[in-house]
Amino acid sequence: MGATLDALQRLQEIEVQLAEFRQRIASKKRSATAQEKRLQALLSEQEEKKTAIRTRQMDADRLELDIKAGDERIAKLRVALNSVKTNKEYSAILTQLNTDKSDNSKIEERLIAILGEIDAAKKELTAFEEKIAAERVKLQDLQRACAEEEARAAGPIAKLQAERDAAAKNVPATALEVFERLAEKNNGEAMAAVVRTHPKREEFACGGCNMSVNVERVNALMTRDDPLCCSICGRILYLDESFNARTR
Numbered sequence: 645m646g647a648t649l650d651a652l653q654r655l656q657e658i659e660v661q662l663a664e665f666r667q668r669i670a671s672k673k674r675s676a677t678a679q680e681k682r683l684q685a686l687l688s689e690q691e692e693k694k695t696a697i698r699t700r701q702m703d704a705d706r707l708e709l710d711i712k713a714g715d716e717r718i719a720k721l722r723v724a725l726n727s728v729k730t731n732k733e734y735s736a737i738l739t740q741l742n743t744d745k746s747d748n749s750k751i752e753e754r755l756i757a758i759l760g761e762i763d764a765a766k767k768e769l770t771a772f773e774e775k776i777a778a779e780r781v782k783l784q785d786l787q788r789a790c791a792e793e794e795a796r797a798a799g800p801i802a803k804l805q806a807e808r809d810a811a812a813k814n815v816p817a818t819a820l821e822v823f824e825r826l827a828e829k830n831n832g833e834a835m836a837a838v839v840r841t842h843p844k845r846e847e848f849a850c851g852g853c854n855m856s857v858n859v860e861r862v863n864a865l866m867t868r869d870d871p872l873c874c875s876i877c878g879r880i881l882y883l884d885e886s887f888n889a890r891t892r
């Protein structure tokens with residue numbers, strides 16, 4: 645292993661640390677976003693509940709008007725009852741009066757039932773709004789935690805980025821391009837150490853994906869300073885110090 649692979653390894657150490665910071669921030673952001681969605685769902689449920697109450701209130705208003713109209717009709721019939729001339733007329737008006745009274749009391753019963761429903765729905769809505777308030781507090785806590793994490797990480801991230809830029813200067817452009825693409829794909833882990841899978845035989849595997857790496861590749865790594873990629877996962881292979889110590 646030579647200068648390029650050494651520089652790439654340094655780059656990888658930095659990338660992994662950067663990825664850890666980014667993952668911690670991303671995880672906090674995910675929690676806040678999930679909570680935001682939850683809150684949105686609760687808010688639209690709240691709107692539905694309010695609409696249901698309004699609709700029920702309109703039903704109640706209509707029934708109240710019906711009752712008022714019924715009362716007026718009954719009052720008129722009472723007046724008419726006092727000025728009838730015949731028994732037949734009297735009994736016809738009385739029958740109508742009783743029918744109207746009975747109809748009106750049925751409407752009143754329905755109104756009372758609906759007003760009871762509205763009352764219960766309003767109580768439920770109040771409890772629901774308390775729940776929403778609690779979820780809103782939870783969201784604010786998560787957002788604050790996210791902002792704090794970002795603020796905490798800003799310094800270390802800037803320092804690591806400067807270190808990464810410095811380390812990248814020692815890497816040829818093409819190798820750097822491959823490295824950066826892999827680092828993005830694998831959370832900073834663009835490289836994988838070659839591991840010996842048999843104590844006596846010359847058998848090796850990629851430490852990233854555990855698939856075998858042939859001896860020719862390992863020999864090339866020992867003698868050349870070119871980045872070689874695992875043919876399965878594509879990570880840049882390197883020989884770590886324990887490997888060198890064992891092989892010597």
Ligand SMILES: [Zn+2]
Pocket residue numbers: 836850851852853854855874875876877878879
């Ligand atoms: Zn691999």
